Amino acid sequence: MVDDTDHDDADVSRRSYLKAGAAGLAAVAFSSTASAQADQGDGRGRGRGTRNSVLIEGGTLVTVDEEYGIQRDTDLYVEDGEIRLIGDDLQVPAADVVDASDSVVVPGFVNAHLHTWESGVRGIAGDWTFMEYLEKMLGKVSAQYRPDDAYLGNLFGAVMQLNAGATTVLDWFHIANSPAHSDRAIDGLEDAGIRALFTHGPPGDDSAKWWDNSSTTHPDDIRRLATERFPSADGRLTLAMGARGPDYSTDEVTRKDIELARELDIPVSMHIGSLGSGGVKTLDDLGLLGDDLNYVHANRLTAEEFELIGTSGGSVSTTPEVELQMGMGMPALGDALDAGAVPSVGVDIVSNVSDDLFTQLRMALQVERGLRNQPEVAAGEQIQEVTPSAHRALELATIEGARALGLEDRIGSLTPGKRADITVIDADDLNTAPVHKPVETVVFQAGIENVDTVLVDGEVVKRNGLVHNPTAQQNLDRLEQSARRILRESGL
Ligand SMILES: [Zn+2]
Numbered sequence: 001m002v003d004d005t006d007h008d009d010a011d012v013s014r015r016s017y018l019k020a021g022a023a024g025l026a027a028v029a030f031s032s033t034a035s036a037q038a039d040q041g042d043g044r045g046r047g048r049g050t051r052n053s054v055l056i057e058g059g060t061l062v063t064v065d066e067e068y069g070i071q072r073d074t075d076l077y078v079e080d081g082e083i084r085l086i087g088d089d090l091q092v093p094a095a096d097v098v099d100a101s102d103s104v105v106v107p108g109f110v111n112a113h114l115h116t117w118e119s120g121v122r123g124i125a126g127d128w129t130f131m132e133y134l135e136k137m138l139g140k141v142s143a144q145y146r147p148d149d150a151y152l153g154n155l156f157g158a159v160m161q162l163n164a165g166a167t168t169v170l171d172w173f174h175i176a177n178s179p180a181h182s183d184r185a186i187d188g189l190e191d192a193g194i195r196a197l198f199t200h201g202p203p204g205d206d207s208a209k210w211w212d213n214s215s216t217t218h219p220d221d222i223r224r225l226a227t228e229r230f231p232s233a234d235g236r237l238t239l240a241m242g243a244r245g246p247d248y249s250t251d252e253v254t255r256k257d258i259e260l261a262r263e264l265d266i267p268v269s270m271h272i273g274s275l276g277s278g279g280v281k282t283l284d285d286l287g288l289l290g291d292d293l294n295y296v297h298a299n300r301l302t303a304e305e306f307e308l309i310g311t312s313g314g315s316v317s318t319t320p321e322v323e324l325q326m327g328m329g330m331p332a333l334g335d336a337l338d339a340g341a342v343p344s345v346g347v348d349i350v351s352n353v354s355d356d357l358f359t360q361l362r363m364a365l366q367v368e369r370g371l372r373n374q375p376e377v378a379a380g381e382q383i384q385e386v387t388p389s390a391h392r393a394l395e396l397a398t399i400e401g402a403r404a405l406g407l408e409d410r411i412g413s414l415t416p417g418k419r420a421d422i423t424v425i426d427a428d429d430l431n432t433a434p435v436h437k438p439v440e441t442v443v444f445q446a447g448i449e450n451v452d453t454v455l456v457d458g459e460v461v462k463r464n465g466l467v468h469n470p471t472a473q474q475n476l477d478r479l480e481q482s483a484r485r486i487l488r489e490s491g492l
Pocket of ligand 1: 113115172271296348
């Protein structure tokens with residue numbers, strides 16, 4: 001899929017890649033080819049790919065839309081950021097053509113739970129328990145973040161997601177240590193070019209105050225953000241509240257926080273059920289359940305609590321790798337599916353685990369299959385079928401994730417009329433060819449290294465395997481410096 005006209009660009013990209021490697025930031029390759037377009041006049045700037053119209057030509061489309069299904073050797077036409085047409089041999093005047101003849105084209109992934117700011121402290125918590133994480137990350141590390149660190153963390157965390165084919169993240173921001181921290185974190189998402197639900201959480205400067213049965217209500221700054229930074233509900237960035245909820249704050253605080261979010265007409269995401277059960281029951285007792293609530297982890301909730309989530313229309317975000325590591329319990333994907341809750345999958349924290357939704361999806365699916373198989377296995381019998389299916393798993397990372405974030409009308413499937421958030425996966429690589437069943441190729445075989453091209457809102461942000469973001473490239477050294485200072489000053 002290398003275009004002959006791109007040779008000069010490819011040379012620049014290779015140097016950029018080496019630079020990234022030298023800085024210790026593996027798996028992020030930058031191209032400076034878009035630098036001529038980088039100056040946005042606001043001092044930040046970032047390269048914009050071709051806007052207006054893009055033709056993705058001859059791909060195997062896995063639309064995750066029942067009406068369109070899977071289509072081979074099919075074109076997809078994008079104009080003004082919207083998917084306009086899907087069909088054979090489209091005759092349209094496109095400003096940019098992506099050759100997808102050896103590719104599987106899927107909706108951009110939706111990473112339903114990410115603390116994006118932690119990208120600079122990648123890997124430090126790989127052996128930590130959940131209690132250690134609460135003590136060190138939310139007690140020591142998060143307190144050392146300054147506004148510019150929040151910017152760098154979010155910029156790179158978001159760029160890493162784009163690199164991995166995720167076009168949307170729910171960014172659960174719990175270092176709102178000052179209004180400037182939040183503003184700079186939002187700037188970081190904006191400069192990355194990702195679609196995000198910026199989920200404003202509490203400060204990270206005092207874990208006892210904010211996370212230990214907290215009697216302090218959500219920071220009022222969220223009102224300012226709602227009017228100043230998120231005046232429109234249909235922009236690329238929208239707002240949610242990251243509430244502590246019943247597991248981490250008093251009932252009174254939980255009630256006031258959720259009421260505030262509803263006054264602002266924004267959804268609420270909260271961590272729940274990873275320490276014990278009863279949180280959802282409390283929400284029910286308080287009369288607070290609703291389809292605007294997103295429950296993260298949910299491992300230890302009771303069957304009754306899952307029923308309450310399902311009947312109230314709530315969503316559950318499973319982050320299997322972190323949950324398995326830190327002792328939260330087995331991933332609750334099956335409970336969420338059985339209860340009819342909206343299921344979704346997220347990375348959570350790259351301080352512990354892998355960046356990419358491919359890994360999380362695979363892990364969520366196979367752990368759930370293992371749990372379902374276990375009764376027969378334990379009885380010495382053979383299983384009769386394998387569930388959930390690979391296609392159901394792909395839905396978790398696309399349309400269901402979009403639903404969990406309240407964005408299903410705009411993204412989550414390759415459907416004409418939706419925004420053009422698209423991931424093109426090389427299907428002729430050693431680990432992906434030959435493709436017999438495209439869904440299985442994506443769910444079980446593909447990885448970051450196969451993500452060739454990524455569009456967000458019709459904008460090409462990754463091409464020929466390289467992320468186009470001069471702003472991130474210019475700041476690469478600063479991310480490492482920022483992270484080293486934070487770790488030094490936090491005593492880690
Ligand atoms: Zn989390």
